[in-house]
Amino acid sequence: MKTEEKAPPPPAGPRVRIAVLGKVNVGKSALTVRFLTRRFIGEYRSNTDLLYRQTVTVNSCPLEVEIVDVSGESRDRGLPLEAAQWADACVLVYSITDRASFEWALLALAHFRRLRPAGTPTALLANKADLEHLRAVAEAEGRQAALQAGCAFCEVSVAENSAALYAAFEALVSECCSAASPSAPSLAPHAHSHPVALKPARKFSVTKMIGTLIGGGGAGSPPKAAAGAGGGGVGGGGTVVECHKADLHRSRVLQRRQNFSATASL
Numbered sequence: 001m002k003t004e005e006k007a008p009p010p011p012a013g014p015r016v017r018i019a020v021l022g023k024v025n026v027g028k029s030a031l032t033v034r035f036l037t038r039r040f041i042g043e044y045r046s047n048t049d050l051l052y053r054q055t056v057t058v059n060s061c062p063l064e065v066e067i068v069d070v071s072g073e074s075r076d077r078g079l080p081l082e083a084a085q086w087a088d089a090c091v092l093v094y095s096i097t098d099r100a101s102f103e104w105a106l107l108a109l110a111h112f113r114r115l116r117p118a119g120t121p122t123a124l125l126a127n128k129a130d131l132e133h134l135r136a137v138a139e140a141e142g143r144q145a146a147l148q149a150g151c152a153f154c155e156v157s158v159a160e161n162s163a164a165l166y167a168a169f170e171a172l173v174s175e176c177c178s179a180a181s182p183s184a185p186s187l188a189p190h191a192h193s194h195p196v197a198l199k200p201a202r203k204f205s206v207t208k209m210i211g212t213l214i215g216g217g218g219a220g221s222p223p224k225a226a227a228g229a230g231g232g233g234v235g236g237g238g239t240v241v242e243c244h245k246a247d248l249h250r251s252r253v254l255q256r257r258q259n260f261s262a263t264a265s266l
Ligand SMILES: Nc1nc2c(ncn2[C@@H]2O[C@H](COP(=O)(O)OP(=O)(O)OP(=O)(O)O)[C@@H](O)[C@H]2O)c(=O)[nH]1
Pocket: 022, 023, 024, 025, 026, 027, 028, 029, 030, 031, 041, 042, 043, 044, 045, 046, 047, 070, 071, 072, 073, 127, 128, 129, 130, 131, 156, 157, 158, 159, 160
């Protein structure tokens, strides 16, 4: 992978930023990659945060989506504040087979609600619904918790390609769009792109492999358009880079000043 400090062409449309958070091993990376590529990446290990960028189509409008997938390994202690503050929307993931991951998600959800303005689009996703025989969290518990927190909820199986996971992401993106006003900075059209000083990637395999998938120019066919509830779809030309918390903070600050956009090419 090559990490450049050269700015790519500025994106044409608005941008939505989503933080995918959860305890270790709940399927955050698998979920993110599934949404962006329609593929299931079963076995890889990454102990670094990854930032994905992809153009999606929601309600016939192209929209740039940035997703930060925060590695659970370093985050077991609590909500990753940088990602929570950076995001326009948040997906909290737990595994139905792991009660501790549910409890973590509830604490993080409560913290996120206190930290961010009321109405910030949020979803609680219960993953690994295919592992019914290992279930440790009842669906009703998740639903009830989400109801109390006033956020969306669904059980999904990333492995089995649940349609609900696309619908959940697309609903969040749509919510961000409807909440956007001309003064909402992160959804404003990008006037300029600016590079961020990203550290060179050490984990060649993960970023390169996923980059090939979402970039649409590598092995395999380009990702197919989604047939989700909101008529959403995913285009090619995506990027993925290792992401450090300072980058998220810096991107928020710079974005306010100059419609900042962090990226790197693969
Ligand atoms: N059975 C089943 N396994 C899943 C599902 N989603 C993810 N997995 C598996 O769960 C494991 C963890 O998935 P990851 O996507 O790496 O989880 P993560 O939350 O990103 O993990 P960290 O980055 O370490 O925090 C992998 O072995 C996946 O194949 C699912 O829906 N069903």
